[in-house]
Amino acid sequence: GQDLKSKKVLGMHWGTVVLSLEPIMEPPFRFKDNAGKYGFTKDNTILFKIGQVSKLNKILD
Numbered sequence: 001g002q003d004l005k006s007k008k009v010l011g012m013h014w015g016t017v018v019l020s021l022e023p024i025m026e027p028p029f030r031f032k033d034n035a036g037k038y039g040f041t042k043d044n045t046i047l048f049k050i051g052q053v054s055k056l057n058k059i060l061d
Contacts (some may be wrong), residue, residue, distance in 0.1 A: 003039050009035050011047040011060065 001009040014027040028047050035045040046059055 001035070001040060008044045008046060008060070009040050011045075032052050 002052070009019060009031075011028065011031040014031070017022055018024070030040075032045055036042075
């Protein structure tokens with residue numbers, strides 16, 4: 001997000017396929033923690049739930 005100078009970061013596709021030995025719920029927690037470390041607020045850190053669908057214009061508002 002920082003390299004692109006984005007205003008929001010969006011995490012998706014986690015938990016789709018097991019690719020490592022980490023616990024299945026670890027990626028979303030790490031994503032939120034790291035977003036905060038890079039200056040993204042809770043409101044600007046969007047993380048989809050498994051199976052969640054949303055329109056892009058709704059997310060960007």
